[in-house]
Amino acid sequence: MTSPDDTLPSVAPSHAGGEPVLVDVDALAQLSFLVHNALDEIAGQRDLSITQARLLGVLRDREPTMNQLGRLLGLDKSSISGLVDRAQRRGLVTRTVSANDRRAFQVSITDAGRQLIEQLAAQFAEQIELSVAPLSDADRQRLSQLAAQVVASDAHRRGIDLRTTPR
Amino acid sequence: MTSPDDTLPSVAPSHAGGEPVLVDVDALAQLSFLVHNALDEIAGQRDLSITQARLLGVLRDREPTMNQLGRLLGLDKSSISGLVDRAQRRGLVTRTVSANDRRAFQVSITDAGRQLIEQLAAQFAEQIELSVAPLSDADRQRLSQLAAQVVASDAHRRGIDLRTTPR
């Protein structure tokens, strides 16, 4: 946990520049901090970092190897070792030697881990819904939809980029 | 810098539940990660953490004391010491003894620091604009506006909460 009650200071410029304002970058940045902090706060209540929460989140419907975990979370494999170590020490995940590859482990979430992440996710959703409650139904839907659109096109763009810059 | 090319896995539940879906919490979470990662990535290119970037961002138009910095960034004063130390070591900020209080320092950004944060902010804005470019002009505006609304009402809510729960 980091900054539960943050001022969310901007990093973006005030855009005194020339061309017409296309987006309020600042608002998006602040919204991002708001969401991020909510997650951090809620995870922190259960002594989880955001990374740990992401780990458990990923494991809800997967049993990846350490390596795959690295790719899923965008972390180096050396980071994964410690991450899984700490989670395992708390009984949230387990390592099982892979059937076909004796070097590899399958990482699985335990019942305790699952329970933890599900509570967390529920509380997180609740919190976000609360933050967004002042909007009208239509606006909430619009916001979600626009967010989804941006995320999707970004994912697509990254996909394209990966091909454009071959490995 | 942390995870430049992230998969942005969700932590939110899939909402198989009963009541009508009010918001796509997941989309908001992913958007938040997208923005956050963009900032992290861009700051990382300049060997800055998000915290360092926030520090410099705050100092663009302020010369707070260590204590005030703590409140601005939502960090403990013991965290501020190291944070400012490291920034100072890199010549990005300076400490000046306060005129009226010999215990306190005014922390100021240096020219180098200002240049750094302004480049960073510009590149960040550019990146966000790019991410949001696929939307129509109207949608971009809508998204910004909705984000701003949520942020504003949240800030308001926190203000209220603080009074509701006196100190």
Next chain:
DNA sequence: CAAGGTTAGTACGTGGCACGAACTAAAGTA
């Protein structure tokens, strides 16, 4: 099948970030 390279994971050292507790020095107050 044996040699050489690749892949999965760990260990270790470094550094940043964040905290709490203990401390010094300056201010403020009774």
Next chain:
DNA sequence: TACTTTAGTTCGTGCCACGTACTAACCTTG
């Protein structure tokens, strides 16, 4: 003047992330 509060630092702890170096298992290929 003595007592308390405030500003900031220092130190110890733990997490996170990385890069490097290593082991063990796997996979080629001659």
